[in-house]
Amino acid sequence: MASVILRHREIPDINKLNIYKKNGGFVAFKNAVTKMQPSEVTDVVKNSGLRGRGGAGFPTGVKWSFIDNKNWPHYVVANADESEPGTFKDREIMESNPFQFLEGVALASYAVGANAAYVYLRGEFWQVAAFLDEKIAEMEAAGYLGENLFGTEYSLKIYTHLGAGAYICGEETAMLESIEGKRGQPRIRPPFPAVYGLYGKPTVVNNVETLTNLPLIIQNGADWYKSLGTPDSAGVKIFSLSGRVRKPGNYELPFGTTFRQLIYEHGGGILDGHPVKAIMPAGASSSFILVDDKVLNTPMDYASVRTLGADLGSASVIVIDDTVSIDWVINKTIHFFKHESCGKCTPCREGTYWMMHLIDRIHKNGHSKADVDLLLNVARQMQNKCLCPLGEFSTMAVVTGIERFSQDFKVVSRNS
Amino acid sequence: MSLAKKYSKEVKQILSKYPAEHKRSAVMPLLYLAQREEGYINKEAMQEIGKLLDITETEVASIVGFYTLYHDKKEGKYRMQVCTDLPCALRGADQFMESLCEHLGIKVGETTADGLITLESVTCLAGCDKAPMFQLQSPDGLEYHENMTVDKTMELIEALKKSGTEVK
Numbered sequence: 001m002a003s004v005i006l007r008h009r010e011i012p013d014i015n016k017l018n019i020y021k022k023n024g025g026f027v028a029f030k031n032a033v034t035k036m037q038p039s040e041v042t043d044v045v046k047n048s049g050l051r052g053r054g055g056a057g058f059p060t061g062v063k064w065s066f067i068d069n070k071n072w073p074h075y076v077v078a079n080a081d082e083s084e085p086g087t088f089k090d091r092e093i094m095e096s097n098p099f100q101f102l103e104g105v106a107l108a109s110y111a112v113g114a115n116a117a118y119v120y121l122r123g124e125f126w127q128v129a130a131f132l133d134e135k136i137a138e139m140e141a142a143g144y145l146g147e148n149l150f151g152t153e154y155s156l157k158i159y160t161h162l163g164a165g166a167y168i169c170g171e172e173t174a175m176l177e178s179i180e181g182k183r184g185q186p187r188i189r190p191p192f193p194a195v196y197g198l199y200g201k202p203t204v205v206n207n208v209e210t211l212t213n214l215p216l217i218i219q220n221g222a223d224w225y226k227s228l229g230t231p232d233s234a235g236v237k238i239f240s241l242s243g244r245v246r247k248p249g250n251y252e253l254p255f256g257t258t259f260r261q262l263i264y265e266h267g268g269g270i271l272d273g274h275p276v277k278a279i280m281p282a283g284a285s286s287s288f289i290l291v292d293d294k295v296l297n298t299p300m301d302y303a304s305v306r307t308l309g310a311d312l313g314s315a316s317v318i319v320i321d322d323t324v325s326i327d328w329v330i331n332k333t334i335h336f337f338k339h340e341s342c343g344k345c346t347p348c349r350e351g352t353y354w355m356m357h358l359i360d361r362i363h364k365n366g367h368s369k370a371d372v373d374l375l376l377n378v379a380r381q382m383q384n385k386c387l388c389p390l391g392e393f394s395t396m397a398v399v400t401g402i403e404r405f406s407q408d409f410k411v412v413s414r415n416s
Numbered sequence: 417m418s419l420a421k422k423y424s425k426e427v428k429q430i431l432s433k434y435p436a437e438h439k440r441s442a443v444m445p446l447l448y449l450a451q452r453e454e455g456y457i458n459k460e461a462m463q464e465i466g467k468l469l470d471i472t473e474t475e476v477a478s479i480v481g482f483y484t485l486y487h488d489k490k491e492g493k494y495r496m497q498v499c500t501d502l503p504c505a506l507r508g509a510d511q512f513m514e515s516l517c518e519h520l521g522i523k524v525g526e527t528t529a530d531g532l533i534t535l536e537s538v539t540c541l542a543g544c545d546k547a548p549m550f551q552l553q554s555p556d557g558l559e560y561h562e563n564m565t566v567d568k569t570m571e572l573i574e575a576l577k578k579s580g581t582e583v584k
Binding site: 082083085086088090122125126159162163164167182183240242243244249284316324329333336342 | 435440441443444469478479482483484503505506539541542557559
């Protein structure tokens with residue numbers, strides 16, 4: 001099947017404007033601006049079943065339809081902060097298929113009536129931002145961005161904005177704060193960005209992969225897109241496969257592909273032929289899935305993964321084999337979240353701090369039941385109390401790790 | 417040094433990206449500009465950026481403190497920031513880091529005696545399929561080095577030493 005997102009794998013020069021044009025580039029955007037009402041674009045996207053690819057999985061067209069049309073101007077922000085451990089798909093899209101992504105930004109902007117869009121890239125994507133700036137300039141020169149596009153009233157500018165190293169800025173309200181020149185700390189929601197977003201104006205924030213789907217959806221129609229996935233999860237998804245597999249990488253596959261197909265057919269199996277012990281399907285913020293044959297045969301779509309007690313999220317599949325102990329894994333994830341907690345809300349700031357000290361103590365002194373119980377207790381106490389998802393995320397691996405892999409937390413040594 | 421004088425074109429271009437009534441948005445790109453000088457942001461630069469954007473020096477400093485890619489003191493000319501987060505660690509990043517420390521004779525967080533390299537351990541850089549990997553932050557920007565070995569890294573450091581750019 002031809003790629004929908006990672007088209008550079010079949011058309012290597014698609015990052016050149018003329019090659020992108022030759023392959024149908026900007027037809028969708030031109031058609032939308034000259035022949036469609038913004039609401040028609042939104043309807044196509046709604047009907048396509050496209051859901052947010054950043055992790056939350058919220059229906060994209062529905063998100064757009066919440067935008068407040070009594071308050072102007074509107075903004076679109078492309079979330080290119082990609083910082084979840086295990087996620088590395090947006091970078092490949094922007095580096096290799098940049099025009100399709102930018103055309104997606106343009107389509108979303110037209111649909112919600114935005115004349116300015118910002119691409120928020122994590123600071124580490126310094127080179128990617130410089131590259132996108134070049135591509136944006138090429139689009140301006142070719143008349144795809146700027147004033148009175150295609151002879152209509154519609155005008156659009158796209159700007160890049162570089163973060164500076166903060167996972168939390170991937171949370172949409174923290175991202176808006178960061179663009180406003182403040183510390184990237186989440187806002188209390190509601191109001192949601194569709195009502196009160198960038199500079200207090202209605203704003204749509206969409207992930208890079210989500211946006212990159214749009215040109216082909218508008219070009220080929222909602223039914224075409226729906227035909228690619230499962231009834232619950234339309235279309236294709238990029239699965240970022242990492243961990244103890246032979247061939248880690250990005251794999252664009254239809255929803256409904258099984259874990260076994262991803263890991264063994266695409267990923268080449270496990271290093272040194274070990275068995276799979278656990279899967280984190282959505283990066284470091286995932287719950288652990290305890291792996292058996294049934295799990296490996298489970299189709300990867302939003303609903304099926306939920307039956308395994310986890311979320312598919314951004315589909316950043318981290319594979320853990322039997323050489324790895326789960327207490328070591330949660331040591332890594334806890335340190336990550338402690339480092340990235342923004343400090344605004346108490347449960348997350350203090351909770352991640354204490355979880356870090358507990359896991360350090362468990363590793364230093366051996367696993368005492370009291371410490372493991374206390375760690376589990378702290379994680380549970382944090383749940384449903386944090387201001388934004390980061391705090392919740394930090395508890396997922398801890399709680400499910402201790403509950404589902406209790407053998408890895410048994411007392412191993414205690415001198416006293 | 418005055419940013420507005422030395423980089424007048426860049427400052428103007430940065431300010432043009434944001435609505436005039438929201439020029440505070442320019443604080444992050446201006447901080448990168450200030451960092452170009454010496455690899456860190458000094459008090460003068462923070463004062464100047466505050467004045468340019470009508471915010472206090474404290475507010476500027478709070479941005480510098482919040483984001484990990486801004487620095488307020490001098491370290492090595494290059495910051496070698498090795499990802500030791502979960503996906504990289506599952507592919508040997510901790511051992512890579514340990515071995516790098518041995519070869520350089522420094523611990524994580526320290527700078528080589530010649531002031532060339534500060535070795536840092538950082539969280540995920542979105543290069544999980546190409547571990548071990550690190551980014552090299554210098555006053556001029558950032559570059560990724562992926563699928564690295566200790567030997568390749570030591571060669572890179574040698575090349576940096578010889579590249580002719582003087583190390584202060």
